[in-house]
Amino acid sequence: MQAKRLIFKNSTGDRAYICENSIVVEFGVCRNGISTSDLNGGYKKDFKTAFNHYLSQKNIDFLENHSINDYLLRQSEILGIDSDFTTGLLTSAQMENACVVTKHYKNLEVSAITTAGVRVNASRAGDSASYYEENGDFCFDVGTINIIVLTNVSLEPGTLANGLVTATEAKTVALNNLRIPSQFSNGFATGTGTDGIAIFSNMESKNRLSNAGKHSKLGELIAKCVIESISEAIKRQVWITKESQCSVLARLRRYDLDINEFYSNIGDDKEEFIKSLQAAARKQENVAVATSILHLIDEVENELLDKKVAYGLADSILENNCRDYPIQKILRFWINKFLS
Known part of the structure; x- marks a missing residue:
C-alpha cells in the first residue's frame, strides 16, 4: 500500500487513511454493506475495506477506453487491497477536503466519511438527462458527493437499504440548507449526477437493529452525520457556506x-x-x-x-x-x- 496518513479511527477498530489520491477505510470487524459502486456494488458480506478516490483529469482520460470497474480494480491493486473484499467510489473532490463526523447515542455509534463537490455537477432529480446509456456506452461529468457510512451494530440487507435511503434524504437536506442550485434547471439541487454511497454494518455485533429510517434513533444518527459532514465538506471543497449564500x-x-x-x-x-x-x-x-x-x-x-x-x-x-x-x-x- 502507498504511504498513508491516519485521519480517523472508531470503537470497532476501523481506521481511515489518506493515501495520496484516495481515502482507504480498513475495517476492524467483519462488515456487510450496500454500495452504489461498480466494484462489488449492491449488497455483499465480508467487506474488509472501502475507498474513495480522487479522479484526476488524466484518469478521466483513461476511462475513455476502460470501464469504471476496470479502473476501480486497477486502483485496488495500486492501493494494495483485495478487490474481492472492497468497494470504491470516485469523485473530483480532493481527499484533503474530506470531512469525518461521528455521532453516539447510548450503545449506538455512526460515522460518515464524506467528500463533496457541487460547483459543476449539482442537479435536481427530474432535471433533463446529461446522457443516454446504451450497451454500457456513455460519458459523464464528475462533481460528486461521496459518503461512506459506518455503524457499530448488525443490520440485515433490508435495514442497510433503509439506512441508505435515510442517508440519501439527508444529503438532500444538507444541500437544501445551503440553497445549492441545480446546474441544469432553476430548482434546488438534490445531489449531483454522479453521487456515491456505501453503508456498512458490524456483522460481529450482538446488537441487531431492524430499522434505520427517520423514526429510529439509528436513522437520526445516520442523517445527522451525513448532513454535518456534507456541509463541512462543501465548505472545504468549494467554499460555499451559509454566510456565502x-x-x-x-x-x-x-x-x-x-x-x-x-x-x-x-x-x-x-x-x-x-x-x-x-x-x-x-x-x-x-x-x-x-x-x-x-x-x-x-x-x-x-x-x-x-x-x-x-x-x-x-x-x-x-x-x-x-x-x-x-x-x-x-x-x-x-x-x-x-x-x-
Missing part, C-alpha cells in the same frame, strides 16, 4: 438568465452599479426580499400559484420593502422575466 446574487444564481443582458440595459455606469449592487446584495433585508420573490417564482414554475397573482405580490413586496436602487433594478428584471 446569504446574498441576493447567490440566491439569483440558480435561475437561467443572461446577466449580461441585464447589465447592458441598466442605463447606469456599469462599474459603479455593480459596486453598489455587490454591497447592497449582502444586506439581510434585501436577501429576505429576494428570497420572497424567488419563492413566488418557484410557486408559479411548480404550477401552485397563478402568474398574475404572483406578479402582484412580488411587485408589492419589492415596492414596499426594498430601498436599495440596484436591488430594486435587478429584482424587477427577474420579476418581468418570470412573472409578467
Whole structure:
C-alpha cells in the first residue's frame, strides 16, 4: 500500500487513511454493506475495506477506453487491497477536503466519511438527462458527493437499504440548507449526477437493529452525520457556506438568465452599479426580499400559484420593502422575466 496518513479511527477498530489520491477505510470487524459502486456494488458480506478516490483529469482520460470497474480494480491493486473484499467510489473532490463526523447515542455509534463537490455537477432529480446509456456506452461529468457510512451494530440487507435511503434524504437536506442550485434547471439541487454511497454494518455485533429510517434513533444518527459532514465538506471543497449564500446574487444564481443582458440595459455606469449592487446584495433585508420573490417564482414554475397573482405580490413586496436602487433594478428584471 502507498504511504498513508491516519485521519480517523472508531470503537470497532476501523481506521481511515489518506493515501495520496484516495481515502482507504480498513475495517476492524467483519462488515456487510450496500454500495452504489461498480466494484462489488449492491449488497455483499465480508467487506474488509472501502475507498474513495480522487479522479484526476488524466484518469478521466483513461476511462475513455476502460470501464469504471476496470479502473476501480486497477486502483485496488495500486492501493494494495483485495478487490474481492472492497468497494470504491470516485469523485473530483480532493481527499484533503474530506470531512469525518461521528455521532453516539447510548450503545449506538455512526460515522460518515464524506467528500463533496457541487460547483459543476449539482442537479435536481427530474432535471433533463446529461446522457443516454446504451450497451454500457456513455460519458459523464464528475462533481460528486461521496459518503461512506459506518455503524457499530448488525443490520440485515433490508435495514442497510433503509439506512441508505435515510442517508440519501439527508444529503438532500444538507444541500437544501445551503440553497445549492441545480446546474441544469432553476430548482434546488438534490445531489449531483454522479453521487456515491456505501453503508456498512458490524456483522460481529450482538446488537441487531431492524430499522434505520427517520423514526429510529439509528436513522437520526445516520442523517445527522451525513448532513454535518456534507456541509463541512462543501465548505472545504468549494467554499460555499451559509454566510456565502446569504446574498441576493447567490440566491439569483440558480435561475437561467443572461446577466449580461441585464447589465447592458441598466442605463447606469456599469462599474459603479455593480459596486453598489455587490454591497447592497449582502444586506439581510434585501436577501429576505429576494428570497420572497424567488419563492413566488418557484410557486408559479411548480404550477401552485397563478402568474398574475404572483406578479402582484412580488411587485408589492419589492415596492414596499426594498430601498436599495440596484436591488430594486435587478429584482424587477427577474420579476418581468418570470412573472409578467
